[in-house]
Amino acid sequence: MLKYARNKMTNVVIKDAGTLAVHGVLDDDIYSLEIDVTIQLSGFKILSLSGKWHRYTTPDCPRAIPLLQDVIGFRIDDEGFNQAVHKIIGRKACRHYANLLIECCDSAKEAVLIHKWKNARKRHPDLRFADFINGEKSESALSRVSASIRVEEERRPDERISTPKEAGSDVPGTKPSSGFTIDLHVHTYPASPCSSATEDDLIQEAKRIGLDAICLTDHNFVWDPERIRALQGKHRFLILRGNEITTDQGDILVFGLDEDIKGIISIESLRQKVMAASGFMIAAHPFRGFLTFDAAHLGMTPQKAMQKALFKQVDALEALNGKVTPKENQFAHQVAEGLNLPATGGSDAHEVFEVGQYATRFSKQIQNEAELVEALKSDNYEAIAYRKENGFD
Amino acid sequence: MPDLTTFTRNRCTSVEQIDDQTLRSSCRLQDTLTDAVVEVQVKLPDLEIMHAAGEFRRTYRGACLNTSEALQKVIGVRIGSGMLKIIEGLLAEVTECEELAFMVEECCHAVILSFTKGTLKDIPESPRDKKEFYAKMLKENTRLYNRCAAFAPGSSIIGDMPPPK
Numbered sequence: 270m271l272k273y274a275r276n277k278m279t280n281v282v283i284k285d286a287g288t289l290a291v292h293g294v295l296d297d298d299i300y301s302l303e304i305d306v307t308i309q310l311s312g313f314k315i316l317s318l319s320g321k322w323h324r325y326t327t328p329d330c331p332r333a334i335p336l337l338q339d340v341i342g343f344r345i346d347d348e349g350f351n352q353a354v355h356k357i358i359g360r361k362a363c364r365h366y367a368n369l370l371i372e373c374c375d376s377a378k379e380a381v382l383i384h385k386w387k388n389a390r391k392r393h394p395d396l397r398f399a400d401f402i403n404g405e406k407s408e409s410a411l412s413r414v415s416a417s418i419r420v421e422e423e424r425r426p427d428e429r430i431s432t433p434k435e436a437g438s439d440v441p442g443t444k445p446s447s448g449f450t451i452d453l454h455v456h457t458y459p460a461s462p463c464s465s466a467t468e469d470d471l472i473q474e475a476k477r478i479g480l481d482a483i484c485l486t487d488h489n490f491v492w493d494p495e496r497i498r499a500l501q502g503k504h505r506f507l508i509l510r511g512n513e514i515t516t517d518q519g520d521i522l523v524f525g526l527d528e529d530i531k532g533i534i535s536i537e538s539l540r541q542k543v544m545a546a547s548g549f550m551i552a553a554h555p556f557r558g559f560l561t562f563d564a565a566h567l568g569m570t571p572q573k574a575m576q577k578a579l580f581k582q583v584d585a586l587e588a589l590n591g592k593v594t595p596k597e598n599q600f601a602h603q604v605a606e607g608l609n610l611p612a613t614g615g616s617d618a619h620e621v622f623e624v625g626q627y628a629t630r631f632s633k634q635i636q637n638e639a640e641l642v643e644a645l646k647s648d649n650y651e652a653i654a655y656r657k658e659n660g661f662d
Numbered sequence: 663m664p665d666l667t668t669f670t671r672n673r674c675t676s677v678e679q680i681d682d683q684t685l686r687s688s689c690r691l692q693d694t695l696t697d698a699v700v701e702v703q704v705k706l707p708d709l710e711i712m713h714a715a716g717e718f719r720r721t722y723r724g725a726c727l728n729t730s731e732a733l734q735k736v737i738g739v740r741i742g743s744g745m746l747k748i749i750e751g752l753l754a755e756v757t758e759c760e761e762l763a764f765m766v767e768e769c770c771h772a773v774i775l776s777f778t779k780g781t782l783k784d785i786p787e788s789p790r791d792k793k794e795f796y797a798k799m800l801k802e803n804t805r806l807y808n809r810c811a812a813f814a815p816g817s818s819i820i821g822d823m824p825p826p827k
Contacts, residue, residue, distance in 0.1 A: 271677065273775055280670050282668065299778065327796060372671070376671050376693070379671075380668040383694065402722050516748075560778070562780070562781045568706060568707040574708070
């Protein structure tokens with residue numbers, strides 16, 4: 270017997286010389302919805318979008334409908350279109366509408382190819398679809414090259430990859446006697462496009478709540494040590510560099526490795542690189558799960574989780590993370606204890622007010638990245654709920 | 663002239679439990695230009711992809727003709743938060759067939775939704791009990807806050823509740 274089924278259907282009609290009309294239906298065991306989109310044929314712009322629910326789960330699902338208007342005017346052939354739909358429609362309105370809209374717009378692009386081929390056949394009746402497509406591909410490849418050149422030119426100079434160099438040795442901590450507390454997991458914009466917080470705002474907030482330091486751990490991003498030094502001088506605050514690297518086994522917080530790793534790396538390859546650099550690896554939010562159910566629903570137990578191959582490749586587990594549920598943090602703590610691995614804390618802040626929610630308290634003062642790695646290897650630290658402990662909750 | 667369609671697509675994704683420890687999720691795509699199927703098998707309880715296979719029976723995209731080898735890259739990936747970046751990244755290394763990654767993602771989403779369906783079966787009938795049910799769900803899973811229109815500030819579920827700490 271089927272446990273779940275989803276059917277999606279799209280139809281594209283060329284209404285007139287300038288407009289495509291796309292009708293999409295999504296019907297599954299949980300939801301039933303449909304949308305109608307009109308798209309400008311020449312500029313690929315979304316001209317109108319309407320949606321209708323037939324079945325949904327919460328009394329507030331209909332609130333998604335007016336928010337669909339936020340993508341009017343978007344070009345469906347833009348490189349970041351799907352991401353924008355996930356972010357704008359998926360996060361603000363409803364991810365099922367986002368899924369259906371992407372399906373409709375993909376169908377529209379396929380329909381345009383057919384439309385262009387039919388037009389070309391008026392001039393060349395023997396033109397085969399495959400030959401027409403090969404010609405189109407050459408053109409789009411050229412436009413992709415132009416687009417990537419534009420993106421490269423628009424990157425800020427300080428987003429470029431740095432050479433390895435120690436940073437932060439001239440900025441001492443301030444509270445060695447009561448332990449030394451660092452938020453080991455922080456994301457800044459634009460280094461992490463998913464973050465909304467600039468480094469200046471995050472640092473100011475970290476200082477305000479009395480943290481001793483923060484680690485900038487942007488996704489697959491190596492901070493320029495000179496930039497870090499400048500930030501430290503400007504704010505008189507210890508800023509350390511880390512990196513949250515996406516592997517085939519999930520996200521890993523890495524310290525002490527300056528190599529810029531792009532794409533998805535296997536956990537084994539990353540381990541080799543980090544060991545060669547004498548760095549440190551932490552499994553970030555190792556049990557970050559789902560929206561409406563948790564690991565227990567799947568029959569996952571700490572004993573079963575301890576057998577995961579991932580945990581043989583890391584030095585510690587992030588057992589307090591600000592983006593997971595208390596149950597998931599508790600589960601990570603149990604697994605770390607069972608494996609006799611150290612547990613760290615980090616806010617995973619993407620917004621200014623999140624910094625310091627969780628942190629790691631070390632027993633002694635840390636002044637630079639080399640000392641951070643040494644301290645992490647010492648296992649003389651604890652994960653703490655910093656904001657709650659210090660009345661900033 | 664009547665409004666005849668230029669393009670039509672049907673995509674069906676389904677999940678079945680083939681034994682106590684294994685789910686099979688399949689995505690079938692049939693449209694004016696493409697006919698394809700992708701299937702993944704997932705091991706419980708950690709939702710790890712143990713097997714992946716697929717075939718593009720009809721496509722104009724040359725890159726999509728041989729996908730079996732590329733699909734092996736997703737074996738070992740765990741279905742869950744952050745999986746899209748991993749699946750797209752792994753497959754982009756070995757194939758330019760973007761539809762393949764999308765079909766794998768649809769299979770994975772379907773697995774998650776099959777468990778969501780189980781959770782939603784517990785929703786009570788009366789509006790008052792329903793509201794309490796969602797409030798409890800939100801308390802247990804703070805990630806739901808502002809995740810969509812239904813869980814955004816101002817909705818009947820969230821009201822003027824501040825962001826969870």
